Amino acid sequence: MNKQNNSFMSWLDKRFPVTENLERHLTKHPVPKKVNFFYIFGALLMVIFMVQVITGIWLMMFYTNTEEGAFASVEYIMRDVEYGWLMRYMHSTGASAFFFLMYFHMFRGLLYGSYQKPKELVWLFGCFLLFLLMAEGFLGYVLPWGQMSYWAANVILSLFGAIPVIGPDLQVWIQGDYVLSGATLSRFFALHVVVVPLLMIALVVFHIFALHEVGAGNPEGVDIEKHRDEKGMPLDGAPFHPYKTFSALPAIGIFFVIFFSIVFFAPEGGGYFLEKPNFEEANFLKTPEHIAPVWYYAPFYSILRAITFGIPLLGITSKFLGFIIFAASIAILFVVPWLDRSKVQSIRYKGMYSKIGMILFAASFITLGYLGTKPVNELRTLIAQICTLFYFLPLILMPIYTKYEKTLEVPERL
Amino acid sequence: MSKKIDQNRRRALHITSGIVGAVTVAGFAVPFLSAWNPSEKAKALGASVKFNLSKLEAGAMVVLEWRRTPIFIVHQTLSAIENLPKLDAKVTNPAKEEGITRSANSSYTVLKGVCTHLSCAPKYHPEIEPKAWDQEWLGGFFCPCHGSKFDLAGRVYKGVPAPTNLEVPPHSFDGDMLTIGEVG
Amino acid sequence: MIRSFTLLLLIAFCGKLFPAGDSECGALESCIDYKADVHDLFSLQRGLGLYMNYCSSCHSLEYLRWNRLQKDLDIPKNILREDLILNPNIKNSDYMTFGLNSDDSTAWLGAYAPDLTLRTRVRGESWVYTYLQSFYEDASRPLGSNNLVLQGSSMPHVLSSLQGRQQLNNKGELVKVSEGKLSEQEFDNAMQDLVNFLAYAAEPIRSEREKNGIFVILFFVIFTAVMWLLNREYSKDIK
Numbered sequence: 158m159n160k161q162n163n164s165f166m167s168w169l170d171k172r173f174p175v176t177e178n179l180e181r182h183l184t185k186h187p188v189p190k191k192v193n194f195f196y197i198f199g200a201l202l203m204v205i206f207m208v209q210v211i212t213g214i215w216l217m218m219f220y221t222n223t224e225e226g227a228f229a230s231v232e233y234i235m236r237d238v239e240y241g242w243l244m245r246y247m248h249s250t251g252a253s254a255f256f257f258l259m260y261f262h263m264f265r266g267l268l269y270g271s272y273q274k275p276k277e278l279v280w281l282f283g284c285f286l287l288f289l290l291m292a293e294g295f296l297g298y299v300l301p302w303g304q305m306s307y308w309a310a311n312v313i314l315s316l317f318g319a320i321p322v323i324g325p326d327l328q329v330w331i332q333g334d335y336v337l338s339g340a341t342l343s344r345f346f347a348l349h350v351v352v353v354p355l356l357m358i359a360l361v362v363f364h365i366f367a368l369h370e371v372g373a374g375n376p377e378g379v380d381i382e383k384h385r386d387e388k389g390m391p392l393d394g395a396p397f398h399p400y401k402t403f404s405a406l407p408a409i410g411i412f413f414v415i416f417f418s419i420v421f422f423a424p425e426g427g428g429y430f431l432e433k434p435n436f437e438e439a440n441f442l443k444t445p446e447h448i449a450p451v452w453y454y455a456p457f458y459s460i461l462r463a464i465t466f467g468i469p470l471l472g473i474t475s476k477f478l479g480f481i482i483f484a485a486s487i488a489i490l491f492v493v494p495w496l497d498r499s500k501v502q503s504i505r506y507k508g509m510y511s512k513i514g515m516i517l518f519a520a521s522f523i524t525l526g527y528l529g530t531k532p533v534n535e536l537r538t539l540i541a542q543i544c545t546l547f548y549f550l551p552l553i554l555m556p557i558y559t560k561y562e563k564t565l566e567v568p569e570r571l
Numbered sequence: 572m573s574k575k576i577d578q579n580r581r582r583a584l585h586i587t588s589g590i591v592g593a594v595t596v597a598g599f600a601v602p603f604l605s606a607w608n609p610s611e612k613a614k615a616l617g618a619s620v621k622f623n624l625s626k627l628e629a630g631a632m633v634v635l636e637w638r639r640t641p642i643f644i645v646h647q648t649l650s651a652i653e654n655l656p657k658l659d660a661k662v663t664n665p666a667k668e669e670g671i672t673r674s675a676n677s678s679y680t681v682l683k684g685v686c687t688h689l690s691c692a693p694k695y696h697p698e699i700e701p702k703a704w705d706q707e708w709l710g711g712f713f714c715p716c717h718g719s720k721f722d723l724a725g726r727v728y729k730g731v732p733a734p735t736n737l738e739v740p741p742h743s744f745d746g747d748m749l750t751i752g753e754v755g
Numbered sequence: 756m757i758r759s760f761t762l763l764l765l766i767a768f769c770g771k772l773f774p775a776g777d778s779e780c781g782a783l784e785s786c787i788d789y790k791a792d793v794h795d796l797f798s799l800q801r802g803l804g805l806y807m808n809y810c811s812s813c814h815s816l817e818y819l820r821w822n823r824l825q826k827d828l829d830i831p832k833n834i835l836r837e838d839l840i841l842n843p844n845i846k847n848s849d850y851m852t853f854g855l856n857s858d859d860s861t862a863w864l865g866a867y868a869p870d871l872t873l874r875t876r877v878r879g880e881s882w883v884y885t886y887l888q889s890f891y892e893d894a895s896r897p898l899g900s901n902n903l904v905l906q907g908s909s910m911p912h913v914l915s916s917l918q919g920r921q922q923l924n925n926k927g928e929l930v931k932v933s934e935g936k937l938s939e940q941e942f943d944n945a946m947q948d949l950v951n952f953l954a955y956a957a958e959p960i961r962s963e964r965e966k967n968g969i970f971v972i973l974f975f976v977i978f979t980a981v982m983w984l985l986n987r988e989y990s991k992d993i994k
Binding site for chain 3: 190406
């Protein structure tokens, strides 16, 4: 049996490099022996991506992408399709889980310098994935055609209208109508189910290929490639399979325990995963009293709202400036590899300023997230403005403090 | 690396985790496969259809729709009831066990109006007169597509393309009320 | 690392100290907290009774099918047809619209009576429960009644025969001015039945979902345990 198998594999390998790629990307790929729990989010992201794709395909079989039918078809899925409710809750909970894991995965990258040379591209592809995920989430949120779908999309689309000169025409073009309508819904559907997921799959592949070219990092920032045994295996490394694969399995188990606890017992996530107004069909004459984005956009939405002033001298309105700062808050993540001038990768060996900067950044992000889900008042706007400042400052000042601060000696081995 | 590896323990763990993994995959498969069953909406659309027979005269036929299929309901005349057994020799399958009308009622016949050859709709020709397709025609159904012949109870004649009798849908009678799609 | 995490958490929880938003329950300081119980079949049936008697003349349930209701609430088929559906032209698989459409209600109530299928999910169970308790007489309104939770609501106090009439005292609080058929406790229970039924209508699968979820979670606990053992065995190699 084994022999037959081998001859078949060698036949195949001569024509299509199966074994080589399996060994390179799965079985023999060396990964650091000792990492901490922050390093599990990549694997979990792969799992949740698959959950989203599969449940998404099934939902697509029953969903109607028209203005008249969309809302009712979601109730059709919830009530008439066998286990339709499970698909829908898995998909909606999955969206939240996706962002949750993504934020932790990226925070890990920031903490342990997973973007530093030569990993710039790994980070860059990852940032594109965040951007695509945000687009995907936004497009998908419009599809149920509830009140929040409609009005939140209105808010975001009117941002494009804020761009000087071309704005209003651009907004009409994106909407395919003078208002947000069924025309918008249909194209958002196509983008949500085909275009963006395809791009995401491509970028996931790029992300992983790039990662396997430069090697996975570790919380110490030690280069495991430096010390190898006689077979060329890094001394501090272990083959991906079975060590990394098997260590991911219990984590996947824990993840599913939490995931299904939400799916079965709190699918609305306290109104944060499925918002209350979205159980009412879109009504273009009646704005909900309080438009809140889903929690995962809240930090960025807060930044958008915090900009209550424009630059009249340059003819920039507060609305447009808000849009610029909002876009910058995501764009700045892309350039982090070139902002960090530190000699060491990991926060463990960086100096005080880096540590303070990271805490300020994370704290502002969380606070902004909290504020984004609440109605505005003067105090909250002020806090959001301060937090916006402390979101940007640690990143903008990074080239200065990372260059001059004192770092600790990184050990040779893990 | 030098420590001894307990191969038995590993084998046991492989088997256990393999079983758990298989159960996980199967568990995930159940909802996804079940979702392809007819939904409540499809069931509602495919639910039984009722028809009041009191206004259907002897010799007349009505066509109902059930699950997007035409259903022929024929009120047989007395002469038809007499003639039908005479055709036993001419049809491929006399289907005597189904009774003369092939329905749960001795004077009505209920058929799916779909030719068993290539799914055309056979035409109703109750007249007892020589026809182009049959000089001794005693009434029945004729399929214009490929010339299949059926008698008034939907039994297929020998020597035509259709292989089997017209299908009888599940049905039940309650006085004058005929229900199609449910067996009483 | 641990220290910075504690700090992060502290900062995150500072959010809790910020001023709370406006009350969801209109003129009331807060809603009466109520979480629906969809597992109590008798309560759901009583709630259905109340709904049919007091709500169904204006409010439809446009996403709930009669036969789903019959199956989930364990209603005998003949009772469904003879006591609930009544109209012989309505099929068991039809939605519970009671022949209503929004135009009718616009005509005679002066406003649109919303469909109630998803109402508890739109407003929340506590809101609906509080709303049902908070009607009072207000001569300035066209139908002579108002509601503390939804000021200017055009819905009349259809339950006053059960609850008794209520008015506002000069502090703006609700006071009973006549007795209804039910005692205060009985009325509270009746409203709980009604909200339970509405919560069922909003999500018919909820009871089953909450019952079965525990098995799925238990399975993944076992999954985790087995995989943990497997991983521990292999990680010995690379210690």
